Amino acid sequence: MTSTRGPFLLALDQGTSSSRSMVFDRSGQVVATAQRELPQIYPQPGWVEHDPLEIWRGQLATAQDALRQAGLGAGDVHALGITNQRETTVLWDRRTGRPLHHAMVWQDRRTAPLCEQLRAEGWAEPVAERTGLVLDPYFSATKLAWLLEQVPGARSRAERGELAFGTVDSWLIWQLTGGRVHATDVTNAARTMLFDIHRGQWDAVLLERLQIPESLLPEVRPSSSHFGDSDARLFGHALPIAGVAGDQQSALFGQACFDAGMAKNTYGTGCFVLMHTGATAQRSQHGLLTTRAAGRGDAPQFALEGSVFVGGAVVQWLRDGLRAIASSAEVGTLAGSVPDSGGVMMVPAFAGLGAPYWNAGARGIITGLTRGTSMAHVARAALESIAFQSAVLLAAMSRDVEAAGGQPLAELRVDGGASVNDLLMQFQADLLGLAVVRPRVTETTALGAACLAGLSTGLFADVQELSAAWQVERRFVPTMSRDQAEALMARWEHAVRQAVAE
Secondary structure, eight states, X not given: OOOSSOSEEEEEEEOSSEEEEEEEOTTSOEEEEEEEEOOOBOSSXXXXXXXXXXXXXXXXXXXXXXXXXXXXXXXXEEEEEEEEOSSOBEEEETTTOOBSSOEEOTTOOTTHHHHHHHHHTTOHHHHHHHHSOOSXXXXXXXXXXXXXXXXTTHXXXXXXXXXXXXXXXXXXXXXXXXXXXXXXXHHHHTTTTOEETTTTEEOHHHHHHTTOXXXXXXXXXXXXXXXXXOOHHHHSSOOEEEEEEEHHHHHHHHTTOOSTTOEEEEESSXXXXXXXXXXXXXXXSSSOEEEEOOOBSSSOOEEEEEEESSSTHHHHHHHHTSOOOSSGGGHHHHHHXXXXXXXXXXXXXXXXXXXXXXXXXXXXXXEOOOTTOOHHHHHHHHHHHHHHHHHHHHHHHHHHHHHTTOOOOOEEEEESGGGGOHXXXXXXXXXXXXXXXXXXXXXXXXXXXXXXXXXXXXXXXXXXXXXXXXXXXXXXXXXXXXXXXXXXXXXXXXXXXXXXXX
């Protein structure tokens, strides 16, 4: 039976570890959720891939499942929004829609030598100035260059206009529209290291250096706009695709962080701190990124961002690598069985270290082990490593904002799977010396995509309406002394120095 809380919004949330779809009602409440785990492919150490067809099949299946769970037909859905893992790179045949290679995931580090070559040629500053990013394998540009060079025939086919490149949003839009639309939004384009975030267009100079034909690239549109309609055969009715944003910008939007100085942290496979900086593209002096924020219309909005490569993924490692827990949900109980980490410190640099360190060669390390160390201490250190890495990012962000004369951060809004862990959230508040605020709806990545779609189609009048609907579930306030917090941060930095030692 169809709910009476409509109209409804369908959000496709394609993440690193799973494909998920959620149905929201007009008040932002979750009506139904369907999710499928996405298999990870590790051809070599430092290489991480996904099957693009599995991404599409899983995403379509969860969308159909979510509508069935909600008792809805496509005619009950007002609009569809997409949010996605960013930087992950897909190259496909325009005629058949078939990928030429597995998707190269944002975690993939195989292009580190090319990044070093570009740095030696003096490209670090032009890249930062034009794109707001740092020269790192994290971003799509060198991944695409690798595919064109290594996949047989790819370069000549690209030059003939036979191929298409996209991040996961573009891949899903292409599939949803039956190949009629090749587009992306400004937030995903801003993560490719090929997009001039100031002029709002693909950068010809960077494309020339990396020998990437511009014909490969999708059209760039505002995040809250009409991207096209889904093929009617997929859901029984064509749905307008009206909101698209990379997962972290979508979460910033879903957290109602619409004004300069507001910040959020998403605790997912990685951790991502974003602070809205309004119309100002603020250049970081502390290793952070400048990126585009999601919004409607052509007026650009920006954010500062810091990325932790391994956040919640450290819990997956405890489960799948060490087999210390049978399910990820058990980590909180195991970590909470001891009062602290017993001096154990873990730096989960499984794929190098992101901001503000940007050290691709760093590797994971556990320090402080004694004969009395138990798996519970290791589990607690693993959880605490998520908070330590996030605290480093917030400290760097605060220094940038203060140097620019901005307002100090008043609170941190949190979301993502690990944000439900009270132990972690309290430790985060203690390290920061700030309130950590968890909303009632923690699935703000999907909510942001839904809100962007609803805003584009007139379901919501403006962002003020969305801001008024945002609600707090719990506020964590710091209880640790600043001296103790600073001592812990000093121990963390000591462990990091060991992880990056040559």
